[in-house]
Amino acid sequence: MGQVLLVDSRKLDGFEGLQQAVHGSHVDVMQLGRGRLRGTLSHVGIGDFSLSIGAFNVGMRTQRVSSDDRLIIGMLLAAEERVAHWSFDMQLNDVLVIPPLLEHDGVFHGGSAYAAMRFDLNEVATLFAGKARLSDPDTWRSRGHFRADIESGAIASRRLVRIMSHLRDNKYGLTPSTADFWKRSIAECMATNVASSLPPDGNGWLPSARRLIRKVEEFLDDAGTRPVHVSEICAALGVSRRTLHRAFQEVFGLGPVSFLRHKRLCAVHSILHQSAPGSTTVTAVAMQQGFYELGRFSQYYLAMFGERPSQTLGIAAVQAAEDEIARASRFEPGPRTTP
Template sequence: MGKHLSVHTGELDGFEGLHDAVKGSHVEVMQLERGKLRGTLSHVGIGDFSLSIGAFNVGVRTQRISTDPKLIIGMLLNATDRVTHWAFDMQPADVLVIPPSVEHDGVFHKASSYAAIRFDMADLPDLFGGEPRLADAEAWQAKNHFRADPAIGMSAADRLPQIIAHLAQYPDALSEASAEFWKRAIIDCVTATVVTSLPPDGTSYLPSAMKLVRDVEDYLHAAGARPVHVSEICTELRLSRRSLHRAFHEVFGVGPVTFLRYKRLCMIRSILRESRPEQTTVSKVAIEQGFIELGRFSQYYRAMFGEYPSQTLGYAG
């Protein structure tokens, strides 16, 4: 397999380490509290896309000059005191949009942690094709703040560090297709609050649920064994999340995310049954198919098939 993913994690030993708080974008930092700044900084790179996660123990002022041509979308993961960006008061799981070539000014009054994704504006149609309003670069030209969605915000904030920790264990195990899946999963975590904040688009046309589902299944069949993220389906078939959700609930009684999880579980079972323990491991197959929390994956698998994945692999041959 090629090297499609890079993961770097290091310890912070002073505020200077936060100059690289966002991979590829220089940040000016001034410490606001007495004491030795300690923390961690991690970067995930998938092609030109990057995710950065940092945590530090004292207050800092951050400023970014207007030379970065890429879009940055940030999320406050945790904070022990007030955090402001421009005039926005941030709460944990809130999302911040920093347009290209716009100066940024933030204040973390005490210990905090954050996540930030950075990518090219030209990638918007591929990432948000199912939501034309977000696929348009004009939608991202103004600095903006989105209050965390209570149903998904903290879940996403908890999930992002888990993704980095687990991907760091298998940086060479991912195919190009699997790396693309995890790129979409990361973007989905950070931007879900933005997507759910969109008002109804006012369109009344909706293809019949069965036809829409069949179109999705045809697309999945053509994709073969690679994992497919729900955002890819929305982009390729030009469907909004709302339309997809309604159709799958009408046909199957479950949402598209659950349906895709079932499909990936079935694919993993087929792979395990055709493999030997000396050829692969359950964890490698699971992460290749889009499962990051191996304990939860094992529970899903056993609930679906009545046995643990290690048992399936052990029965092979």
């Protein structure tokens, strides 16, 4: 079950550690700032897809030769001083696109932190489904710099860090279906900041909301209990994220993200309610259904069901014990009477 997820996390003690700043890609590094470099570097690999997050305390010069055949999309998470890639001056949460087989040149004038995902260009249509421009591989064939929206950029940055933290600490591994969900979730963080720099989509066509919702629910029924990302629905049904959102708002009064979260909460509840005592944990089930912020998950769960997930699991254990007692009592002889 855990073979899909590969994790590597280490502390940096010297600039040489940043030569593997992006998982699977070699970077030439030169230290610019004075002092002993300290930092951290973490990689999560999901198949051929990877997410890397690094942080360091002194200025650095980075160069990458044109030997990498994968697309790299990076985000600046923190910077004490100026950061420039090629001729682009980066601000916090900005996104940088490094196409396959293109040389890269970056200068960090002080301590900084970054996130970078690396994957095959052929996966673009899947990972960015529902976003017409972003799902087109041609969008990513030239180097680019996308200025992040201040509010949404900060949210996307925090989500990336939390996703990395929870995947890194995950002891339960990933199934193929949950691995796909996490890849889409990581891509969504990057896409948020890219989309904020693009002109609005002029496609305003909206099919019948109820007909579209019916197709979505049929798709979810076929998916079973595995978590489903919004972009997967957009790809399968050939609709834009905007169209999907408007349909859900019209029919349910809430967006597709909230709807899917409610559905995943219901799946967790059913699994916990039906689980045999000692067969699973709340954490394992929550991760399987795509919840990585366990504190927030517990809040959602309590608000929706009026009980904590541990209580649901406990109720299952009590019910199993009562069922066992009931079964045993059926075979016990009743009180004997004397004539």
